Amino acid sequence: MQDLQTGSPDKLLFLGGLPGDVNEENAMHYRFRKFRLHGEWFEPGPELVEFIRNKTFRTTDAVYNAVALVKYQKLSVAESLKLNNSELSKMYGEHIADLLDGDDT
Numbered sequence: 610m611q612d613l614q615t616g617s618p619d620k621l622l623f624l625g626g627l628p629g630d631v632n633e634e635n636a637m638h639y640r641f642r643k644f645r646l647h648g649e650w651f652e653p654g655p656e657l658v659e660f661i662r663n664k665t666f667r668t669t670d671a672v673y674n675a676v677a678l679v680k681y682q683k684l685s686v687a688e689s690l691k692l693n694n695s696e697l698s699k700m701y702g703e704h705i706a707d708l709l710d711g712d713d714t
Contacts, residue, residue, distance in 0.1 A: 625664075627675075628676040628680075641654070666697075670698065
């Protein structure tokens with residue numbers, strides 16, 4: 610957020626996030642291209658707002674946990690989106706405990 614804030618004269622607010630790679634980011638840019646202002650900036654069109662409201666994680670902790678679980682192949686992106694913040698946190702904690710116990714599968 611801090612890097613994005615540097616490029617914006619307006620105060621930024623985290624609205625939602627998703628795990629994914631550059632291909633998924635490009636797909637989101639394409640999907641919401643009609644709302645694109647420039648670069649990473651989009652106007653809050655109704656379809657984009659609805660997507661953020663219903664299809665993203667609403668806290669940075671949830672995004673972090675989901676990204677880690679997807680990265681370590683514990684969940685797919687689709688599976689992660691079905692879990693709430695506390696479920697993601699618990700699953701991530703269990704993953705870390707397994708790593709500390711030497712079970713990195």
